Amino acid sequence: MIRDLYNVRWQPAEGGSTPLTDEEEQRARATLFRELGNEIADRGWVRFPAYSPEERRRLIDVAHRLTSHWGMQVFVEAEDQCALKLYLAGHGIQSANPPLPQA
Incomplete structure (x- = not known):
């Protein structure tokens, strides 16, 4: 039995992404x-x-726009291969593990 496929589009190669308009x-x-x-x-x-370079660029651009909008620096940091962290000063990795108090 032969079936006609309508509204079928080719998918990009594995790992590729479809560009947005x-x-x-x-x-x-x-x-x-x-x-x-x-x-x-x-x-x-x-x-x-952020799984692709396009998604990482998009998040970096958003951080730059937020910096301009608020007038305070929004930092971008890669947490691993699949995620970015956007944060204000004092909320980065260094502040997540504050030093232990000295006795």
Whole structure:
């Protein structure tokens, strides 16, 4: 039995990603700016997955936009191969493990 497939698109090679249109990219960045910005404002930091170079570039751009918007530096740090951490000063890895008090 032969079946015709309609609305089928070729998928990119394994590990590749489908590029977003300009409008989709703008909406994605605006959403990340709003959601991640709210989380950073509440907690001082946020961890977000970034599996591809495009996703990492997008998060770095969001951090730069937040820095410009707030007038305070938003730092970006790779936690592992799949996640980035965006944080304000005092909320980075170094502050997560403060030194023990001296006796």
